[in-house]
Amino acid sequence: xxxLVVAEHDNAALNPxxxxxxxxxxxIGGDVDVLVAGSGSQPVADAxxxxxxxxxxxxxxxxxxxxxxxxxxxxxxxxxxxxxxxxLAAATTTGKNVMPRVAALLDCAQISDIIGVESSDTFIRPIxxxxxxxxxxxxDAKKVITVRTTAFDPVAASGGSGAVxxxxxxxxxxxxxFVGEELTKSDRPELTAADIIxxxxxxxxxxxxxxxxxxxxxxxxxxxxxxxAAVDAGYVPNDYQVGQTGKVVAPNLYVAVGISGAIxxxxxxxxxxxIVAINKDEEAPIFGVADYGLVGDLFKEVPAMVxxxxx
Amino acid sequence: MxxxxxxKRAIDYNVKARPKADGSAVDxxxxxxxxxxxxxxxxxxxIRIQEAGNAxxxxxxxxxxxxxxxxxxxxxxxxxxxxxxxxxxxxxQPLAAAKVxxxxxxxxxPELVLLGKQAIDDDSNQTGxxxxxxxxxxxxxxxxxxALADGGLEVRREIDGxxxxxxxxxxxxxxxxxxxxxxxxxxxxxxxxxxxxPLDTLTVDELGVDVTPRLTLLKAAEPPARQGGIKVPDxxxxxxxxxxxxxxx
Ligand SMILES: Cc1cc2nc3c(=O)[nH]c(=O)nc-3n(C[C@H](O)[C@H](O)[C@H](O)COP(=O)(O)OP(=O)(O)OC[C@H]3O[C@@H](n4cnc5c(N)ncnc54)[C@H](O)[C@@H]3O)c2cc1C
Ligand SMILES: Nc1ncnc2c1ncn2[C@@H]1O[C@H](COP(=O)(O)O)[C@@H](O)[C@H]1O
Numbered sequence: 363x364x365x366l367v368v369a370e371h372d373n374a375a376l377n378p379x380x381x382x383x384x385x386x387x388x389x390i391g392g393d394v395d396v397l398v399a400g401s402g403s404q405p406v407a408d409a410x411x412x413x414x415x416x417x418x419x420x421x422x423x424x425x426x427x428x429x430x431x432x433x434x435x436x437x438x439x440x441x442x443x444x445x446x447x448x449x450l451a452a453a454t455t456t457g458k459n460v461m462p463r464v465a466a467l468l469d470c471a472q473i474s475d476i477i478g479v480e481s482s483d484t485f486i487r488p489i490x491x492x493x494x495x496x497x498x499x500x501x502d503a504k505k506v507i508t509v510r511t512t513a514f515d516p517v518a519a520s521g522g523s524g525a526v527x528x529x530x531x532x533x534x535x536x537x538x539x540f541v542g543e544e545l546t547k548s549d550r551p552e553l554t555a556a557d558i559i560x561x562x563x564x565x566x567x568x569x570x571x572x573x574x575x576x577x578x579x580x581x582x583x584x585x586x587x588x589x590x591a592a593v594d595a596g597y598v599p600n601d602y603q604v605g606q607t608g609k610v611v612a613p614n615l616y617v618a619v620g621i622s623g624a625i626x627x628x629x630x631x632x633x634x635x636x637i638v639a640i641n642k643d644e645e646a647p648i649f650g651v652a653d654y655g656l657v658g659d660l661f662k663e664v665p666a667m668v669x670x671x672x673x
Numbered sequence: 674m675x676x677x678x679x680x681k682r683a684i685d686y687n688v689k690a691r692p693k694a695d696g697s698a699v700d701x702x703x704x705x706x707x708x709x710x711x712x713x714x715x716x717x718x719x720i721r722i723q724e725a726g727n728a729x730x731x732x733x734x735x736x737x738x739x740x741x742x743x744x745x746x747x748x749x750x751x752x753x754x755x756x757x758x759x760x761x762x763x764x765x766q767p768l769a770a771a772k773v774x775x776x777x778x779x780x781x782x783p784e785l786v787l788l789g790k791q792a793i794d795d796d797s798n799q800t801g802x803x804x805x806x807x808x809x810x811x812x813x814x815x816x817x818x819x820a821l822a823d824g825g826l827e828v829r830r831e832i833d834g835x836x837x838x839x840x841x842x843x844x845x846x847x848x849x850x851x852x853x854x855x856x857x858x859x860x861x862x863x864x865x866x867x868x869x870x871p872l873d874t875l876t877v878d879e880l881g882v883d884v885t886p887r888l889t890l891l892k893a894a895e896p897p898a899r900q901g902g903i904k905v906p907d908x909x910x911x912x913x914x915x916x917x918x919x920x921x922x
Contacts, residue, residue, distance in 0.1 A: 431839070432802065433811050443914065455832040459814045462767070464800035471768050471887035472798045483889065490690035491794050494699050497892040537811035541827065541838040554833075558922070582922060590851060600817065600831045600852060607711075607791055607851065608832070615921040625689055632899065636919045644904075653902040653919065656911050666908040671922070673912075 363392030363482060365448040366420075368439060370456050371398065371406040373428060376413075378555055379452035380518035383412060386509040389479040389519065394418045395446070397529070399438055401428030405489075407526045412493050414518040419526045426534035430456050433537040436463035441532050443468060443504065447482070453508035453610075465506035472506045473498060477513035491606040491629040512612035512633060513556060545601045548586075553602065554584035559605055561631070564591035565620020565641065565660055572597050574664050575619055576660040579667050587611065587631075589621045605630035620660045623648025640664065676719045676731045677783040678753065679774055679801075682744040683709040690794075692893035699794075699893050707791075708744045711789025714849040717856040718819060720752035726822055730754050732781060736765050736773050741874060749867035750859040754871040757781075759880065767795070769884035773805035773894075776880035778808065783844065787824070790815050790848040811841040817852040833845045848921035899914050 365387040365575060370377040380396070399422040407421040420442060426434045432473045434618040439460070443449060449464060451457035453475045457516045458608055472548035474648035475652040477495075485507065494625030508511040553559065560582065572586075587609070588602040604611055616634035621627060623639070623646055631637070632651050638663045639652035642659050684690055685705040693700045709718075719731045732747035735741040736759040745756030759773050778786060788801040805812035813819070813828030817836065820827045826841045831850045875885050905911045915922045 420718060429837075432805075432814075455815060455830075458798050459812070461803065462799035463806040463812070465799070466768060466771060466803035466806035469768075471766060472797070472799050472803075473888065474799060488896070490699060490794055491796070492685065492896055493690045494692050495896050496890055497894070497895045498888045499891050501887050535811075537809075537842050541840050541841040543832075543835065543837045545835040552751065575756050586911050594852065599835060600850075601833055606793065606796065614914070615919070626686070632896075636915070636921050637899075637902070638915070649902070649904070651902075653900070654911055654914055655902060655904045656908065657904060662811055667912060670908050670912040 363447050364445055365390060365392060365394050366442065366446040367394060367396045368449070368451040368457070368460065369396050369398045369406065370452055370454055371400060371403065373403045374405055376406050376409045377454070377514060378510045379454050381413065381519060382511035382514045383450050383452040384416065385514040385517045386476065386479065386507070387448060388415055389514065390448055390466055390482055395420060397422070397442060397547060398433055398440065399427040401425050408521070411524040411526050412520045412522050413541035414521040417522040418524045418530040422529040422531045423528050426529040429540040431538050431540060432460045432462065432463045433535040434532070435460050436467060437535065438532045439464045440467045442529060446504065448505045448507060450507045450642050454509050457508045461506055461508050468504055468506065470502040470504050470506050471500060472508065473500060475510045476506050476507055477510050491625050492632065493625065507630065512610055512611060534630045546601050546605045550579060551583070551585045553585045553609055553648045554586055554611055555615050558582045559587045559611055559613045560617045560619065561583045561587035561589065561621060562587035562592055562597070562619050563621030566592060566597060569597040574661060577668050578617070581671050589627050618648050620666060621648055622646050623651065636654055674728050674785060675781065675783040676728045676785045676787065677720060677749065677778060677781060678712070678715050678731065678733045679734045679747050679788040680712040680733050680744050681709040681789070681792050682706050682735060682737055682741045683792050686710050686793055692895060696892050697896055698890060706824050708747050709789050711791055711793050713856040714851070714853050715787040715789050716751050716753060717854045718749045718849060721854065730731045732757060732783070734759065734774060734777050736761065738772055740764055745872055746867050749860065750863045751857060755870055758872065758874045759877060760874050761877045761884065763877070763884050764886050765884055766886050766888060767797045767799035768803055768887060769882070770800045771807055771867045772882045773877060773880060773884065774804050775807045776882050785844065786846045788846065788848045790850050800828065801846050805846035808846070809854070813839060813841050813845060815846040815850040816847050817850050819847055819853070850889060873902045
C-alpha cells in the first residue's frame with residue numbers, strides 16, 4: 363500500500379499544510395511519496411525529500427505547473443496515480459480546487475476534509491458545519507482525500523532522505539491561464555498555523571476599529587481572524603474568515619471579540635484548545651463554547667486587556 | 674449564451690443538524706429545508722449576467738426528491754427562465770451529481786455552468802470541480818468576481834492567501850463563494866409568475882447515469898462536547914486565568 367501526497371508550495375518553499383497531509387497519509391499506513399509539480403520548483407522538491415518518512419519525491423517542473431491550475435495539475439496526478447491506493451492533499455483552497463478534479467478523472471469519490479483515519483478505507487469527517495461527525499467507508503479502488511490540517515500533527519520537515527525523481531509532465535491543457543494575485547501581506551503569523559488568534563466580528567464596526575483587534579493580536583504575537591460578517595462588511599480581507607466555509611483553525615488560544623457565535627463560525631474554531639469570548643451581549647451563543655467569557659464593551663475591554671498584559 | 678445553474682435542496686442554514694439517536698444517519702425529520710445558500714448566490718449571478726444582456730436563457734437544475742420543485746420555483750422566482758428536476762429518491766453524492774449534471778448539459782448545451790462552492794449539508798466542496806473534469810472544461814472555483822472578457826471568462830477567486838485571478842476559455846464551470854454577490858429577495862408577484870414558468874422532470878434512468886453511492890455512512894455521531902466554561906468579572910481575572918490556569922500566554 364502506497365500513498366501519494368500532492369505538495370502545496372509557491373515554487374520556493376513547501377507549504378507547511380503539506381506536512382499535515384503527509385501525517386494523515388502515514389496514519390493510513392504504508393509508504394508515502396510526494397508529488398511536487400511547479401515551475402522552477404527544485405528547492406521545493408529538495409525540501410520535500412527532507413521531510414521525515416517520505417520515500418521519494420516525484421518532481422514535475424514546467425511553466426504550466428507554476429500556479430497549480432487544476433486543469434493542468436489534475437491530469438498530471440492522474441497520469442502518476444496507477445501505483446497508489448491513496449492520493450491526498452491538504453484541504454486548502456488549492457487542494458479543494460484540484461483534488462475533486464483528480465477524483466472525477468479516476469471515477470472515484472473524494473473524501474473531503476478528513477479528521478481521522480479508521481482503516482485504509484474508512485475515514486472520519488465532519489459534515490453539517492461540524493454538528494455531525496461522519497464515519498464513511500469508501501468502495502473505490504483508489505481513495506482521493508483532502509485532509510483537515512488541524513486534525514493531524516505535522517510530520518517533521520527534516521530528518522528524511524527521500525530520492526527526487528523526475529516525473530514526465532503532461533501537456534498544458536490550454537483551458538485556463540493565471541492572470542494575477544492580490545495576496546494579503548502581513549508580518550503576523552499565518553492564520554492556520556498560529557498559536558494564538560484574535561478574531562473580530564461585526565461588533566468591531568469598521569475597518570479602522572480593527573486596530574483595536576490588531577493591537578491585542580500584536581501584544582500576544584497572534585494572528586488576526588474574522589467572522590464572515592466582518593469580511594462581508596469590508597473590515598478585513600476575505601482570507602481572514604474563520605468558519606465552515608472559510609478557514610478552520612485550532613490554536614492554543616482563540617479570542618473571539620464582537621462575534622456572536624453562529625454555527626458557521628463555530629465550525630471553524632471550536633476545536634481550539636482555549637476559547638475566550640468578549641461580547642457585550644451576555645446571551646451571545648459564543649459564550650456557550652468559551653472557556654472564559656467576559657461580558658463587556660470591546661472598545662473598553664480589549665484596550666484594558668492590552669494594558670493588563672504589560673503588567 | 675445559455676447559462677445553467679445547479680441548485681441543491683439542503684438543510685436551512687439556521688438549523689443545527691443532529692445525528693439520530695442510533696447513530697445511523699443525520700436526523701432530518703421535520704427539519705426546515707431551503708436552497709443551499711451558495712446556490713442562491715450562483716442563481717443571482719446567472720440572473721445578473723442575463724440582465725446585463727449577456728445571456729439568452731437561464732436554467733436551474735436540481736437533483737433529488739419531488740420537493741426539489743420548491744427549490745426550482747425559488748430559483749425561477751428570483752428570475753431564472755425555467756427549471757429541470759432530475760427526480761430521484763436515491764442518495765446523490767457529488768460524483769453522481771456531477772454525472773447527472775453532465776448528462777443534462779449535453780442535452781442543453783449551455784456555455785456557462787454555475788454551482789455553489791459547497792453544499793452546507795455534506796460540506797463536500799467537490800461537485801463543480803468534478804463536473805468540470807468530466808466535461809473537460811476549465812473551472813473557476815470559489816468565485817468572488819466573474820467577468821466576460823474577449824471571448825473568455827475572467828474569474829476572481831477567493832484563495833487562502835487573498836485573491837487570485839484566472840482567465841478561462843468558454844464553456845466553463847464556475848462555483849460561487851460568499852462575496853460574489855448578494856442574492857435578491859424574492860418578491861411576491863414573482864413567486865406567482867414563477868408558478869407559470871416551465872419545469873421539466875427527468876429521471877436518472879432516462880439520462881442513463883449510474884448514481885450508486887461510493888461512500889457508505891457507517892456512523893453519524895455528535896461532535897465531542899466542550900467542557901462548560903466560566904464568565905470572568907474583569908480583564909485582570911481573565912489575564913490571570915490565561916496565564917496561570919490555562920497557561921496559554
Ligand atoms: C452559507 C453560509 C456560510 C457561512 N460561513 C461562515 C463562515 O465561514 N464564518 C463565519 O464567521 N460566518 C459564516 N456565515 C455567517 C454566519 O451565519 C453569521 O452571520 C456570522 O458568523 C455573524 O458574524 P458576527 O458574529 O461577526 O456578527 P453578528 O452575529 O452580528 O454578531 C456581532 C456580535 O458583536 C457583539 N457586539 C456588538 N458591539 C459590541 C461591542 N461594542 N462590544 C462587544 N460586543 C459587541 C454583539 O453582541 C454580537 O454578538 C455563513 C453564513 C452562511 C449562510
Ligand atoms: N443534488 C444536487 N442538485 C443540484 N445541485 C447540486 C446537487 N448536489 C450538489 N449540487 C451543486 O454542487 C454544489 C457543491 O456541492 P458539494 O460538492 O456537495 O459541496 C452545490 O452548491 C450545488 O450547486
